[in-house]
Amino acid sequence: MHEMSICEGIIQVLEEQAASQHYQRVKTVWLEIGPLAMVENDALRFCFDAVTRNSLAEGARLEIIELPGLAWCLECARSVTITKRYDACSECGSYQLQVTQGEELRIKELEVE
Amino acid sequence: MCTVCGCSEGEVSIEGHQQHHGHSHDDHQHHHHSHPEEDEHQHSHTDSVVVAEGSNLHFGQGAAHAHAPGLSQSRMVQIEQDILGKNDRYAGQNRQRFDAMNLFALNLVSSPGSGKTSLLTASIEKIKGRCPVAVIEGDQQTANDADRIRATGVEAVQVNTGKGCHLDAHMVGHAMERFTDLSGGILFIENVGNLVCPAAFDLGEAHKVAILSVTEGEDKPLKYPDMFYAADLMVLNKTDLLPYLDFDVGQCIAAAKQVNPDIEVIQVSARSGEGMDDWLSWIEQRRVARIRKRIEQLNSQISLLQEMV
Ligand SMILES: Nc1nc2c(ncn2[C@@H]2O[C@H](COP(=O)(O)OP(=O)(O)O)[C@@H](O)[C@H]2O)c(=O)[nH]1
Ligand SMILES: [Mg+2]
Ligand SMILES: [Zn+2]
Ligand SMILES: [Zn+2]
Ligand SMILES: [Zn+2]
Ligand SMILES: [Zn+2]
Numbered sequence: 001m002h003e004m005s006i007c008e009g010i011i012q013v014l015e016e017q018a019a020s021q022h023y024q025r026v027k028t029v030w031l032e033i034g035p036l037a038m039v040e041n042d043a044l045r046f047c048f049d050a051v052t053r054n055s056l057a058e059g060a061r062l063e064i065i066e067l068p069g070l071a072w073c074l075e076c077a078r079s080v081t082i083t084k085r086y087d088a089c090s091e092c093g094s095y096q097l098q099v100t101q102g103e104e105l106r107i108k109e110l111e112v113e
Numbered sequence: 114m115c116t117v118c119g120c121s122e123g124e125v126s127i128e129g130h131q132q133h134h135g136h137s138h139d140d141h142q143h144h145h146h147s148h149p150e151e152d153e154h155q156h157s158h159t160d161s162v163v164v165a166e167g168s169n170l171h172f173g174q175g176a177a178h179a180h181a182p183g184l185s186q187s188r189m190v191q192i193e194q195d196i197l198g199k200n201d202r203y204a205g206q207n208r209q210r211f212d213a214m215n216l217f218a219l220n221l222v223s224s225p226g227s228g229k230t231s232l233l234t235a236s237i238e239k240i241k242g243r244c245p246v247a248v249i250e251g252d253q254q255t256a257n258d259a260d261r262i263r264a265t266g267v268e269a270v271q272v273n274t275g276k277g278c279h280l281d282a283h284m285v286g287h288a289m290e291r292f293t294d295l296s297g298g299i300l301f302i303e304n305v306g307n308l309v310c311p312a313a314f315d316l317g318e319a320h321k322v323a324i325l326s327v328t329e330g331e332d333k334p335l336k337y338p339d340m341f342y343a344a345d346l347m348v349l350n351k352t353d354l355l356p357y358l359d360f361d362v363g364q365c366i367a368a369a370k371q372v373n374p375d376i377e378v379i380q381v382s383a384r385s386g387e388g389m390d391d392w393l394s395w396i397e398q399r400r401v402a403r404i405r406k407r408i409e410q411l412n413s414q415i416s417l418l419q420e421m422v
Binding site: 013 | 194200309
């Protein structure tokens with residue numbers, strides 16, 4: 001399951017940062033996820049609880065910040081929102097879109113102690 | 114944790130044997146694995162696991178984590194870290210290594226059963242002997258596919274990912290330690306059969322190639338857009354079956370182009386050999402293009418150096 005390895009990636013980052021940021025425990029994790037990141041939020045929450053068990057983030061809360069997908073439409077010369085990789089421009093219907101935001105999958109912030 | 118490479122224990126394996134079995138590491142903290150060409154192990158890491166048996170690598174699901182409750186006040190930490198950043202760093206190392214040895218690496222992705230291994234064995238029969246060829250085989254279980262590849266006479270390393278549904282760049286780095294010199298050759302990486310997450314894991318390859326067979330739906334590129342977006346080439350396999358199906362090739366190509374206008378498409382039958390020449394010449398063209406690009410890079414480096422003396 002892909003979400004499982006993502007959660008393991010999260011734990012790795014948390015453990016790596018623990019020494020330099022001087023914390024022993026993580027209480028809340030804020031993630032930023034775009035609609036093109038290939039992640040199911042529900043599956044992610046499920047895995048997060050399983051993977052954080054016996055870790056420095058045991059019992060931590062997972063907060064997901066859903067970023068909008070954005071693309072530059074070459075026809076309209078403006079930024080439009082998208083939800084899928086192959087969405088057409090909502091204004092003119094063109095497929096000549098360059099994705100500018102939506103692939104994000106990152107840890108934004110932590111509450112630690 | 115392994116003191117040699119920092120790997121912790123787990124379920125992924127890289128093999129040399131016919132098959133691998135589950136490991137239990139419950140009662141010892143240090144697993145035994147060999148690190149051939151120790152100096153080649155370029156990356157230092159403290160993340161996932163490698164357990165090796167011959168040339169079979171088992172990669173695991175992560176180390177046991179220490180529970181360390183703190184007494185201090187809670188506070189906020191901004192870290193802004195990409196979760197897959199670590200994979201991308203390993204992928205960058207792989208890419209450098211591939212470039213340094215002029216090894217052309219392709220990452221083959223598809224659903225299970227679309228014909229990746231069949232396409233590889235058919236291709237290898239035609240190109241082996243011309244340059245070094247090797248295969249990294251990714252599967253959750255069994256070394257069957259690596260055995261099929263070895264039957265053609267080229268080197269193969271099986272990576273069993275256990276529960277993992279994709280290869281990552283760290284596994285590929287370890288698998289690379291098991292080959293003899295592949296300089297100037299071609300490396301095929303057959304990813305785990307899965308059209309979803311292999312798209313997100315850069316392995317350091319020159320190109321991702323998506324294999325789709327005509328027994329699947331024409332709309333697969335729309336259902337799994339990320340994969341077809343990430344791929345530079347779609348190989349439409351099993352065209353020998355077209356007369357028996359109502360698969361609409363044009364519609365399928367249109368779907369792929371809708372997701373990725375730049376994607377190239379080649380139709381092949383690994384069984385009959387139809388289209389194989391197109392596929393092999395695509396590989397050759399791309400390989401030469403990559404070498405040309407590298408010559409350019411090296412030349413500009415040389416000019417920079419010459420200005421300094
Ligand atoms: N008819 C036909 N069958 C094929 C072709 N390529 C592969 N197959 C069959 O499809 C099945 C899966 O092939 P395999 O190479 O193991 O797929 P993989 O899981 O993607 O590696 C096997 O039964 C193959 O014999 C082809 O071009 N034509
Ligand atoms: Mg296979
Ligand atoms: Zn538009
Ligand atoms: Zn390693
Ligand atoms: Zn190790
Ligand atoms: Zn996966």
